[in-house]
Amino acid sequence: MSSPFVGEIQIFGFSFNPRNWAFCDGALLPISQNTSLFSLLGTIYGGNGQTSFQLPNLNGRAACRQGAGPGLSTRQIGQTFGNNEVTLTSSQIPAHSHALVAYSQPDAALKSGAPAVNSSFSTLNNSADRPFKAVPVNAKLAPQMIGPNASPNAPHANQQPYLAVNFCIALQGVYPTFP
Incomplete structure (x- = not known):
């Protein structure tokens, strides 16, 4: 592996x-032992700037480029944002106004393995083998089957998919030069 740039951040898939x-x-970190890295980071991520400075904290976070993309808000270097949980209000959840009906289709020509008008997923002719044995044929099911799933004002998880990896920053290496 070639020498990294001082301050370069890499992802490592091991525990050290x-x-x-x-x-x-x-x-x-103490500035006296890491002068090159301090000259690049300064106190963007914390520290008193006299004797110490702080490394970026990517624990439980995703990295994001500074600046703004089309239709996005501006992000500053070192800024943290986002939430692990979000509480939706009833006005943010689309309303459902249809009933849910389960029925067995006796006409073999109308049975289908995919949704279609006047078709059914049930391919069982025998009433003992119907998927909803306790429900009478063509019965409306409970309305809460299509209603909100959580308690009112309860938060839901709002995290990106993730893989447990470690972000590390180079303490030594080639000092980057800028044109």
Whole structure:
């Protein structure tokens, strides 16, 4: 592996940080031992700027580019944002106004393995083998089957898909030069 740039962030799929790298876990580092990295990061992520500075904290977070994309709000370097949980109000959930009906289709020509008008998923002719044995044929099911699933004002998880990996920042390496 070639020498990384000082301050370069890489993802590692193992449980330890490699030599000359540190976890991006918000650790407080002494400036006197990390002058090159401090000259690049400063106190963007924290620290007093006299004796210490802080590394980025990507624990439980996703990295995001600074600036703004089309239709997106502007993000500043070092800014944290987002929520792990969100509470929706009833006005944010679309209303359903249809009933849910389960029935067995006796006409074999109208039985289908895919949704179609006047068709049924049930292919069972025998009343003992119907998928809803306790429900009479063509019965309306309980309205709460298509209603909201959670308690009112209860939060739901709002996280991206994730994989447990470690973000690490290079403490030593090639000092980046800018044109």
